Amino acid sequence: MSIEYKNRSLDVDEFQEFVSTASSLEPPRAVSVKIVGELRRALNPPPAAIFMKLSIIHLLVGTITLLFCPQFGVGIFHNHGLVALFERFGHLGCMILCGALFLGSSMVVAAAVLRPEEIKILRRGTIFHLMLLSTLSIALFSCVNAEITLSRGMVWFLGSVLGGITALEFLWSIRRHIILSK
């Protein structure tokens, strides 16, 4: 006799035997230590490796955003893109929105493609990761002669960190909902 489970046929007798298998048959301790240790490592990936992945995502996504939203005058098509729209919120508002878009879009993609355990680690140090990524981005922009002043840079920095946090939390809450509702 068999039952169907997700298109697979399970033998009822074997399943009953499996369910009632005596709990005295503990696996060897060394094997348990190895399995639990291996999976614990897999569920706690090193933050440096996650930051590396995040940087690669940001390099790709950030480059794409430069197509339609130049940062500190650095763009790909030398157009003004969304800057005209953002300028409606004033000069500071524009810098905040530019920073938020630049880092936020990367965090949207990161929240969608990273594994849940990687996002868990990322969220433990979101501010640190974002500050580091923003600093590296500003450094990279200054290497290509961007027009960065201290005040503009700081406002942009603030926008990027806030935008990054908001995007990550928003996207992760959607993804978490999808995982839990399966």
Add this chain to the structure above:
Amino acid sequence: MEGKEINNSGMGLTELRDEELMKAYQLGDEGAFEVLYTRHSPKVFGFLKKRVIKQDIAEDLFQAVFLKLHKSRSTYNSTLPFLPWLFALVQSVMVDGIRSKKRIQEVVYSTIPEKAATECGGESVGLQGLHGLSALSDAQRKAIQLRYEKELSFDEISSELKTSPSNVRQLISRGIRRLKEMGGKQ
């Protein structure tokens, strides 16, 4: 419900149902995995032990079950009961294990020249008798011999050959592939 929240509540992952633990595990909660492991590892190991005589093979399959559980956790649908899903996983690992062992034996033994096989009493021939093995590198040959003649585990072979278990797996799979290619040419 979220894995982190469950952990922080402190009121016991152990009190949660398997299906709830799987949800937390899908969100990356290692505590949820550990509770599931503690709860079900004796069942899995006991079931495998009844079907596989050799301890090291049972242990290899047991490890494979939990590695597969980890890799497939995102495919689990928590509206369905957990135990049949785990059982299906155990069965599939057992079938894969048996198939691969049989396939390897078929490949290895198919390289035995007919005359030598007859002289040595068919399948009881030692691996030293295989012509095919001489075409392998020393490390590949030694790894295959230790695995299929002495039936050592990957860990034991790795300490014998002073290399990592993953390298041992690679040596064996490359060796088997080479033997297969040679079998195809004959």
